[in-house]
Amino acid sequence: MDSFMSDKTSKIFIAGHRGLVGSAIVRKLNQIGFTNLILKTHSELDLTRQSDVESFFAQEKPDYVILAAAKVGGIHANNTYPADFISINLQIQTNVINSSYINGVKKILFLGSSCIYPKMAPQPITEDALLTGPLEPTNEWYAVAKIAGIKMCQAYRLQYNWDAISDAFSGMPTNLYGPNDNFHPENSHVLPALMRRFHEAKVSGAKEVVVWGTGSPLREFLHVDDLADAVVFLMEKYSGLGHVNVGSGKEVTIKELAEIVKEVVGFEGELVWDSTKPDGTPRKLMDSSKLAALGWAPKISLKDGLVDTYKWYLEYLKQ
Numbered sequence: 356m357d358s359f360m361s362d363k364t365s366k367i368f369i370a371g372h373r374g375l376v377g378s379a380i381v382r383k384l385n386q387i388g389f390t391n392l393i394l395k396t397h398s399e400l401d402l403t404r405q406s407d408v409e410s411f412f413a414q415e416k417p418d419y420v421i422l423a424a425a426k427v428g429g430i431h432a433n434n435t436y437p438a439d440f441i442s443i444n445l446q447i448q449t450n451v452i453n454s455s456y457i458n459g460v461k462k463i464l465f466l467g468s469s470c471i472y473p474k475m476a477p478q479p480i481t482e483d484a485l486l487t488g489p490l491e492p493t494n495e496w497y498a499v500a501k502i503a504g505i506k507m508c509q510a511y512r513l514q515y516n517w518d519a520i521s522d523a524f525s526g527m528p529t530n531l532y533g534p535n536d537n538f539h540p541e542n543s544h545v546l547p548a549l550m551r552r553f554h555e556a557k558v559s560g561a562k563e564v565v566v567w568g569t570g571s572p573l574r575e576f577l578h579v580d581d582l583a584d585a586v587v588f589l590m591e592k593y594s595g596l597g598h599v600n601v602g603s604g605k606e607v608t609i610k611e612l613a614e615i616v617k618e619v620v621g622f623e624g625e626l627v628w629d630s631t632k633p634d635g636t637p638r639k640l641m642d643s644s645k646l647a648a649l650g651w652a653p654k655i656s657l658k659d660g661l662v663d664t665y666k667w668y669l670e671y672l673k674q
């Protein structure tokens with residue numbers, strides 16, 4: 356197996372490079388000196404179109420692929436657009452993984468999500484909890500697509516002995532946040548949604564901010580720059596049939612998260628809980644000891660990461 360880090364001129368296709376995760380990976384690769392990144396916007400290359408993806412790979416012949424393009428959203432988007440979440444994700448990942456194999460890609464990293472695990476999985480969740488129980492209904496369509504992606508990487512390794520020449524494997528990040536997140540009022544994840552709502556309430560002088568659910572669910576958050584660091588680490592160090600959890604190991608209730616975001620933004624009013632909105636999974640803390648045993652650890656605390664993200668958000672609003 357070639358060393359990923361040994362040749363900084365390798366051709367690396369980062370699919371989804373303008374999103375939260377893809378943009379952080381591009382920042383990281385630029386920072387460590389990679390010079391040959393292949394980047395295509397959604398309008399330049401729609402990854403759901405099989406023949407376009409096949410032509411692109413045949414022409415570009417990337418050495419490495421990091422698959423961070425997907426249909427992504429928070430609890431409301433997942434619950435409202437189940438057909439989009441299952442079909443777009445199955446199409447993107449099937450096209451990209453298959454074309455990577457056909458064109459001799461040395462290593463592809465497929466990004467899944469912690470929602471692949473059963474709703475009531477024992478906590479912290481180890482990689483072997485996969486397919487041991489029913490999924491959380493609000494995101495089962497997305498989860499089924501992501502599970503298919505993991506299984507596709509495994510199947511290609513097994514049938515084609517892909518590992519002998521090259522490699523397909525999967526990383527499962529926990530809930531992420533940071534620069535270039537999606538701040539849509541309804542379709543985003545909780546952290547950017549609350550940052551925007553608190554900011555707008557502060558600016559307008561509103562007395563209250565509505566937060567969804569009961570506030571009791573627990574979530575584990577990881578700054579996307581830590582994730583990008585873990586991705587590069589895994590590209591260099593990991594080759595195996597099993598997927599790898601990538602988490603911070605630290606969890607907070609949604610109520611605690613709301614209080615921290617409120618403080619970082621500087622909103623001084625009250626929180627009002629809308630219990631007609633779903634809570635989703637009660638708890639999803641991942642066990643990331645497999646990754647820790649390889650020698651990786653996160654560096655950015657939730658408080659520091661939030662301060663950094665709010666600074667970014669204020670700059671973004673000026674654009």
Ligand SMILES: NC(=O)C1=CN([C@@H]2O[C@H](COP(=O)(O)OP(=O)(O)OC[C@H]3O[C@@H](n4cnc5c(N)ncnc54)[C@H](OP(=O)(O)O)[C@@H]3O)[C@@H](O)[C@H]2O)C=CC1
Binds near residue numbers: 372376426
């Ligand atoms: N955000 C999170 O909390 C977590 C994310 N992940 C995983 O990380 C990966 C990236 O997520 P994230 O960065 O948050 O998502 P984003 O929505 O921020 O970015 C996704 C990117 O994929 C692109 N894309 C979507 N559809 C297509 C398409 N048909 N053709 C080409 N490009 C497309 C989008 O472009 P455009 O916007 O132009 O459509 C966008 O640049 C996903 O696999 C996700 O499952 C895992 C755990 C948590």
Ligand SMILES: C[C@H]1O[C@H](OP(=O)(O)OP(=O)(O)OC[C@H]2O[C@@H](n3cnc4c(=O)[nH]c(N)nc43)[C@H](O)[C@@H]2O)[C@@H](O)[C@@H](O)C1=O
Binds near residue numbers: 428543
């Ligand atoms: C990463 C992961 O993200 C999704 O799962 P999720 O963790 O449930 O995502 P979420 O961030 O949207 O919500 C977390 C919690 O927060 C509460 N909550 C409060 N107020 C708001 C709010 O204003 N917006 C949102 N979105 N949630 C809110 C919300 O009710 C829930 O209890 C998956 O669908 C799937 O995409 C996936 O893999």
